[in-house]
Amino acid sequence: MSSKMEIYNTFGLHATADRYLVINDESQLRQFLSSGQLSQPYLILGGGSNMVFTRHFSGTIIHLENKGIRLLAPKSSAEDCLVEAAAGEVWDDFVHHCIGHGWHGTENLVAIPGTVGAAPVQNLGAYGVEAKDIIHSVRAFEIATGRERIFTNDECQFAYRDSIFKGVLKNQYIIWSVVFRLQREFHPDIQYKALSEALHSAGIESPTPQQLADTITQVRWGKLPRPEEMGSAGSFFKNPVVPAEQYHKLKETYPDIVAYPVSEGYKLAAGWLIEHAGWKGRSLGRCGVYEKQALVLVNRGGCTGQEVLALAEAVTEAVRSQFSVTLQKEAIII
Ligand SMILES: Cc1cc2nc3c(=O)[nH]c(=O)nc-3n(C[C@H](O)[C@H](O)[C@H](O)COP(=O)(O)OP(=O)(O)OC[C@H]3O[C@@H](n4cnc5c(N)ncnc54)[C@H](O)[C@@H]3O)c2cc1C
Known part of the structure; x- marks a missing residue:
C-alpha cells in the first residue's frame, strides 16, 4: 500500500x-x-x-492478484466441465491453461489483455464469442457489506460489452472468481470472416485448439497495437446500433457502409465511420487514431488522459456531423 x-x-x-x-x-x-x-x-x-x-x-x-484455476470435478460431466478461475489470473494465461487441459470454449478469446475478474464486467468478446457464452457464474463480494454473492449467468445481465457490473452494480462488487462451463470436445467456432479467411489462406480446414488460438493471435496483432509497443485501451468506441430506417438512409448515401443486422436494427462498424469521417491515422496532440484500425486510439508518446478525451471528442463530433450517429465510448474514463 x-x-x-x-x-x-x-x-x-x-x-x-x-x-x-x-x-x-x-x-x-x-x-x-x-x-x-x-x-x-x-x-x-x-x-x-x-x-x-x-x-x-x-x-x-x-x-x-489472487491466483488459481481449478476443475470443479464433481460438477463436471463427460460432455462439459466447470472450471473456476481467480479474478487476478491473467486472462490469456487462463485461455492457454484451458487449451492445455483440453477444456474448450475460450480459444477465440485468446490474447485479449487483462484479467479474469474483468471478463464478466464488459462481457469480453472477440471473433464471434463472448464471455457470456462460457460463463457459468460469478463469485463476488459486496464492498459495502462484505457479503458474498454468487451471480448466475442470467443475473449478470450480459449484453454487448455490458453487464450488471458496468450498470446498476457498477463499482459495488469485487469479483473474486469466475466459473466457466467449458466443453470436453472441441467444436471450433470459425464463422467470423477474418478468421475463416486466415485459416483458409493457411490451408487449415479443421484447426486444432492450438492452431485456432495461434491463428487468432496472428490476426489480432496484425490489426491491433501490442500494448508493449504502443499504448491503447483496445477498441475505444463501441459499434453503434441504429434503427433499420436510419441504416437504410445511410446505405443510400454510403453504399459501402459496413453494418450487421441485430435485433434492434443494425450495428454499424465504428471503425468504418471514423475512417470515412477522415480521422484514420490522424493525431491530435500526442494521441492518435491507429492507422490499421480506426476504432483504436493510441498513445503516440507521452500522451495525457486529457489529450485522449480531446481526440475522442473531435472524432465523435466528426462522426456525428457527417452521419448523425453518436459514438459511445467502450473504454472506461476515470
Ligand atoms: C490491445 C487491446 C486489445 C483489446 N481487445 C479486446 C477485445 O478483443 N475484446 C474485448 O472485449 N476487449 C478488448 N480489450 C479491452 C480489455 O482487454 C478488456 O476490457 C479486459 O477485459 C479488461 O481487463 P482488465 O483486467 O485490464 O480490466 P481493467 O481495465 O483494469 O478494468 C475494466 C473494468 O472492470 C472493472 N474490474 C476489473 N477487475 C474487476 C474485479 N475483479 N471485480 C470487479 N470489477 C473489476 C474495473 O473497475 C473497470 O470498471 C482490448 C484492450 C487492449 C489494450
Whole structure:
C-alpha cells in the first residue's frame, strides 16, 4: 500500500491515486471489507487495459492478484466441465491453461489483455464469442457489506460489452472468481470472416485448439497495437446500433457502409465511420487514431488522459456531423 503511486494501465498514461491496495488472498479481502478501511471512493483495477486515467484518483485503487484455476470435478460431466478461475489470473494465461487441459470454449478469446475478474464486467468478446457464452457464474463480494454473492449467468445481465457490473452494480462488487462451463470436445467456432479467411489462406480446414488460438493471435496483432509497443485501451468506441430506417438512409448515401443486422436494427462498424469521417491515422496532440484500425486510439508518446478525451471528442463530433450517429465510448474514463 502506498500513496500517490503511479498505477498500471495499457494506455501508458501517467496516473496516480491516494492509495493503492493489492489483495491476493480471500481472508485479506474479507478482513479489509469488514474493517471498514475501504472508504469511498474506490476503484477496482485489473490489468488497466480498458481504462483511461484523466486525473489523479482521490481514493483507493484495489488491485487483485489472487491466483488459481481449478476443475470443479464433481460438477463436471463427460460432455462439459466447470472450471473456476481467480479474478487476478491473467486472462490469456487462463485461455492457454484451458487449451492445455483440453477444456474448450475460450480459444477465440485468446490474447485479449487483462484479467479474469474483468471478463464478466464488459462481457469480453472477440471473433464471434463472448464471455457470456462460457460463463457459468460469478463469485463476488459486496464492498459495502462484505457479503458474498454468487451471480448466475442470467443475473449478470450480459449484453454487448455490458453487464450488471458496468450498470446498476457498477463499482459495488469485487469479483473474486469466475466459473466457466467449458466443453470436453472441441467444436471450433470459425464463422467470423477474418478468421475463416486466415485459416483458409493457411490451408487449415479443421484447426486444432492450438492452431485456432495461434491463428487468432496472428490476426489480432496484425490489426491491433501490442500494448508493449504502443499504448491503447483496445477498441475505444463501441459499434453503434441504429434503427433499420436510419441504416437504410445511410446505405443510400454510403453504399459501402459496413453494418450487421441485430435485433434492434443494425450495428454499424465504428471503425468504418471514423475512417470515412477522415480521422484514420490522424493525431491530435500526442494521441492518435491507429492507422490499421480506426476504432483504436493510441498513445503516440507521452500522451495525457486529457489529450485522449480531446481526440475522442473531435472524432465523435466528426462522426456525428457527417452521419448523425453518436459514438459511445467502450473504454472506461476515470
Ligand atoms: C490491445 C487491446 C486489445 C483489446 N481487445 C479486446 C477485445 O478483443 N475484446 C474485448 O472485449 N476487449 C478488448 N480489450 C479491452 C480489455 O482487454 C478488456 O476490457 C479486459 O477485459 C479488461 O481487463 P482488465 O483486467 O485490464 O480490466 P481493467 O481495465 O483494469 O478494468 C475494466 C473494468 O472492470 C472493472 N474490474 C476489473 N477487475 C474487476 C474485479 N475483479 N471485480 C470487479 N470489477 C473489476 C474495473 O473497475 C473497470 O470498471 C482490448 C484492450 C487492449 C489494450
